[in-house]
Amino acid sequence: MSDPINVVVTGAAGQIAYSLLYQLAAGSVFGPNQPINLRLLDIPVMLGVLSGVVMELEDLALPLLREVIPTADPVEAFKDVAAAFLVGAMPRKEGMERKDLLAANVEIFKVQGEALDKHARKDVKVLVVGNPANTNALICSHYAPTIPKQNFTAMTRLDQNRAQAALASRLGVQVDKVKNVIIWGNHSSTQYPDASHAIVTLKSGTKPVPAAVNNNGWLDTTFVETIQKRGAAVISARKMSSAMSAAKAAGDHMRDWWMGTKPGEWVSMGVLSDGSYGIPKDIVFSFPVNIQNGQYKIVQGLSISDVARSKLTVTSNELQEERAEANNVLQKK
Numbered sequence: 001m002s003d004p005i006n007v008v009v010t011g012a013a014g015q016i017a018y019s020l021l022y023q024l025a026a027g028s029v030f031g032p033n034q035p036i037n038l039r040l041l042d043i044p045v046m047l048g049v050l051s052g053v054v055m056e057l058e059d060l061a062l063p064l065l066r067e068v069i070p071t072a073d074p075v076e077a078f079k080d081v082a083a084a085f086l087v088g089a090m091p092r093k094e095g096m097e098r099k100d101l102l103a104a105n106v107e108i109f110k111v112q113g114e115a116l117d118k119h120a121r122k123d124v125k126v127l128v129v130g131n132p133a134n135t136n137a138l139i140c141s142h143y144a145p146t147i148p149k150q151n152f153t154a155m156t157r158l159d160q161n162r163a164q165a166a167l168a169s170r171l172g173v174q175v176d177k178v179k180n181v182i183i184w185g186n187h188s189s190t191q192y193p194d195a196s197h198a199i200v201t202l203k204s205g206t207k208p209v210p211a212a213v214n215n216n217g218w219l220d221t222t223f224v225e226t227i228q229k230r231g232a233a234v235i236s237a238r239k240m241s242s243a244m245s246a247a248k249a250a251g252d253h254m255r256d257w258w259m260g261t262k263p264g265e266w267v268s269m270g271v272l273s274d275g276s277y278g279i280p281k282d283i284v285f286s287f288p289v290n291i292q293n294g295q296y297k298i299v300q301g302l303s304i305s306d307v308a309r310s311k312l313t314v315t316s317n318e319l320q321e322e323r324a325e326a327n328n329v330l331q332k333k
């Protein structure tokens with residue numbers, strides 16, 4: 001058994017955290033030999049609800065879970081954390097414009113970035129789930145200058161999982177037979193789910209997904225739009241946003257970052273752009289990455305078709321607009 005690590009979950013009284021916390025306590029993310037101390041951050045008005053979550057965590061009776069601290073104080077929450085799940089964010093309310101949402105979130109992620117900078121481990125792995133996740137991650141890293149920028153990531157794994165499941169369903173195979181589908185760009189409806197480099201294992205052997213599907217029209221339109229609008233479809237049916245699947249995806253993202261990816265396989269993560277594939281630098285953009293020894297590398301050399309290029313431009317333009325709006329808010333402060 002290793003020594004326990006401190007792990008913080010923000011938005012800990014919310015619905016994603018409710019599913020995520022079990023995975024963390026059960027060892028599905030950091031492994032069966034890694035005990036954890038949980039730091040649960042929420043806003044003061046939610047501390048009552050949070051105390052119920054703490055009771056349930058206790059009642060799980062799971063040996064990997066050591067200390068649990070519920071708090072509304074970012075300093076206490078971020079102390080010596082090795083991994084941070086930033087789930088809590090200001091939800092979009094009726095009539096709220098995107099810039100109002102950004103303004104509310106800029107403030108939250110500034111405070112949390114500063115607290116991470118002062119109190120977290122310098123090798124902390126930060127996963128931002130709360131929306132707008134990519135731009136929130138950018139802001140957070142900006143306010144944590146002593147932590148390497150590559151330690152800040154945004155979640156597009158739910159989109160990847162949705163895309164993988166949709167392709168498996170179309171091809172009539174088990175979901176784990178489909179690999180290397182990519183989510184490019186923003187975790188928003190401009191994201192580009194790209195199956196052109198994906199592979200599928202069939203009874204006859206491994207094939208490129210485009211050849212197995214044999215319908216580029218479907219891959220370029222219906223498939224892309226279904227994934228882009230999947231979050232909205234869940235909200236319309238459930239009257240609440242995706243939570244069980246979002247929590248599973250957050251666990252997948254952090255587990256792969258912690259443990260690594262298999263040879264020849266990649267996963268999608270929102271990471272600070274280094275200019276790969278002609279994407280502007282200094283936005284948090286979802287790329288395919290390989291991970292080894294806790295470090296990810298953007299997969300290089302994939303071909304980009306004209307259709308793909310136009311979609312990458314749309315989503316990178318949106319991220320540049322979000323960054324400009326966030327900077328506007330910050331300059332007014």
Ligand code: NAI
Pocket residue numbers: 010011012013014015016017041042043046087088089090091108128129130131132133155156157158159187241242243246
């Ligand atoms: P929720 O509303 O159930 O929970 C959010 C929690 O965050 C609440 O308990 C709230 O009090 C807390 N919170 C608000 N401000 C906070 C702050 N400053 N510090 C700490 N906690 C704070 O929401 P849910 O369903 O758990 O979703 C959380 C976020 O995740 C939302 O922004 C949602 O849009 C986003 N999301 C992202 C996905 C992705 O793929 N990146 C997928 C699904 C949801």
